[in-house]
Amino acid sequence: MHQTSPGVERAVEGARVWADRLGSAPLRLAHFVLALLDEEEGRPAVLLEHIGLSLTDVRDQLAVLESPPAPPVTALFTAARDWSIAHRHDPEFLTDAFLLAVLAADPGFRTAAAAFGCSVERLERILTKRPDRDSSLPPTLAPVLTEAEGKSDDPFLASPRSETHAPNPGVDAIFHLPDPTAEIDAARVLDASFNRAREAARVLEDYCRFALDDRFLTEQVKELRHGLAAAARKLPAHVLLAARETLRDVGTTATAAGEYQRVSPAHVAVVNLKRLQESLRSLEEFGKVFGPELGRELEALRYRVYTLERAVVFGSASRERLATAQLYVLLTRAHCVASLDWTIREAARGGVDVFQLREKTMPDRELLDCARDVRRWTREAGALFVINDRPDMARLCEADGVHLGQDDMSVKDARRIVGPGVLIGVSTHSVEHLRAAVLDGADYVGIGPTFPSQTKAFDHFPGLDFVRAASAECSLPAFALGGIGSANVGQVVAAGARRIAVSSAICAADDPEHAARLLKSALTREPPVPGGL
Ligand SMILES: Cc1ncc(COP(=O)(O)OP(=O)(O)O)c(N)n1
Ligand SMILES: Cc1nc(C(=O)O)sc1CCOP(=O)(O)O
Numbered sequence: 001m002h003q004t005s006p007g008v009e010r011a012v013e014g015a016r017v018w019a020d021r022l023g024s025a026p027l028r029l030a031h032f033v034l035a036l037l038d039e040e041e042g043r044p045a046v047l048l049e050h051i052g053l054s055l056t057d058v059r060d061q062l063a064v065l066e067s068p069p070a071p072p073v074t075a076l077f078t079a080a081r082d083w084s085i086a087h088r089h090d091p092e093f094l095t096d097a098f099l100l101a102v103l104a105a106d107p108g109f110r111t112a113a114a115a116f117g118c119s120v121e122r123l124e125r126i127l128t129k130r131p132d133r134d135s136s137l138p139p140t141l142a143p144v145l146t147e148a149e150g151k152s153d154d155p156f157l158a159s160p161r162s163e164t165h166a167p168n169p170g171v172d173a174i175f176h177l178p179d180p181t182a183e184i185d186a187a188r189v190l191d192a193s194f195n196r197a198r199e200a201a202r203v204l205e206d207y208c209r210f211a212l213d214d215r216f217l218t219e220q221v222k223e224l225r226h227g228l229a230a231a232a233r234k235l236p237a238h239v240l241l242a243a244r245e246t247l248r249d250v251g252t253t254a255t256a257a258g259e260y261q262r263v264s265p266a267h268v269a270v271v272n273l274k275r276l277q278e279s280l281r282s283l284e285e286f287g288k289v290f291g292p293e294l295g296r297e298l299e300a301l302r303y304r305v306y307t308l309e310r311a312v313v314f315g316s317a318s319r320e321r322l323a324t325a326q327l328y329v330l331l332t333r334a335h336c337v338a339s340l341d342w343t344i345r346e347a348a349r350g351g352v353d354v355f356q357l358r359e360k361t362m363p364d365r366e367l368l369d370c371a372r373d374v375r376r377w378t379r380e381a382g383a384l385f386v387i388n389d390r391p392d393m394a395r396l397c398e399a400d401g402v403h404l405g406q407d408d409m410s411v412k413d414a415r416r417i418v419g420p421g422v423l424i425g426v427s428t429h430s431v432e433h434l435r436a437a438v439l440d441g442a443d444y445v446g447i448g449p450t451f452p453s454q455t456k457a458f459d460h461f462p463g464l465d466f467v468r469a470a471s472a473e474c475s476l477p478a479f480a481l482g483g484i485g486s487a488n489v490g491q492v493v494a495a496g497a498r499r500i501a502v503s504s505a506i507c508a509a510d511d512p513e514h515a516a517r518l519l520k521s522a523l524t525r526e527p528p529v530p531g532g533l
């Protein structure tokens, strides 16, 4: 009587299903391997993926392979049990031992399997951490290497010293603990945490892709998932495999209060960002048990998640706060045809949503007085108020936001001055600037210059191409600007913009209300472009 694991029993049943599916009367060895690979989280699948094999490719090859009829299943069980006793001191054998027994059951099948990467020697070496190449399977099932096999150029059959194709060089660099219990305990945490981190990253990616419609953030999360997979490949597979005991994990049935409550997609994103950070912290700490390199790699991934969190969380709040803001005016007193308070009142009546005080030469005391006045007037007009260049002034006059150019203070430093609730806008002149602003935690961006401007001289015009690229790239509120007026706003909207910032078109207009109304109607007339600014 053999002591098998439930996974082995499922594989035996699954082999018969595969035989039927492939229209084969006798049960063949390949059917057992196919059944073992049905469980993607199971040891055989993890083992093959770890050595760099594609499960789909292996399945495809097995499905067309004319493999020999299987011996009585008890013979396979005996071989697997003997291997398990020899290497694990346990007569209850698991699916990986059964896989070895099946692969080694027939010399022809063994060679054929080795040809597509499933070499018994290679798999056994990983499962046993043994540097030698000779199989320790019982002689009845472990055929001696034929001359042909010995000369094979299959990297898994080559001697370890000449092995140049090791799919995971990082594994060899990993320190093996002398105490197997400690190794297994740490590996169980890593195995579970990698799975949790991967799942959380997938949820986050779906949020960025489908809820935010943000190509750049989606790519960022995808890169992070790949980073996680690369770190996971650095762990010794034999340890992860031995640690995979989900059924015995006491935590799988425990649920926390609130686990089923999510009030919005943004809430789902926040919860999963936290889950990702927690899993990475756990990975980092237990990863250190296997060597400092792994700990450092995981730490770097955790910091990337903090950056992403800032972009996703601040970005969501900004999107909400600026959801209806489409028309933004840069005010310079000397450029206005009349007083600032009149200009603000009239322009707000015409639909201006945000006013920026842009005074480049005013002495500080005068600037602060002016800013406090503008704060009052914009509040009365029901518009947002942003001050250009000066986070200190923004804080003193209680502005809603501050705007920073590429040569102004960094978002990080400005945030320390203005605190978390104040909007920070960033001027961008290229897609690279735009991506950096998103990751820096900007609340909105300026996209320009689009056309030559009467307000400021420029040497370079990223123009409508940049407006188009920006609208395809990010979902943060973005205001196209530079030389925009009623004559060309249609082109800007056609390029994907749904928000613009102007100065002279409104400040220098005799009738700022009318000028604002024309621009606003151009912005609202066109149906919003999918993913538009
Ligand atoms: C909304 C908006 N976008 C861009 C700018 C330009 O900022 P910056 O490049 O710092 O140039 P100055 O305006 O400071 O000369 C802006 N002010 N507002
Ligand atoms: C100050 C400024 N910065 C720009 C940028 O692209 O960064 S465009 C610009 C001038 C905007 O004024 P007008 O609408 O009169 O051209």
Ligand SMILES: [Mg+2]
Pocket: 388, 389, 403, 404, 405, 408
């Ligand atoms: Mg500036």
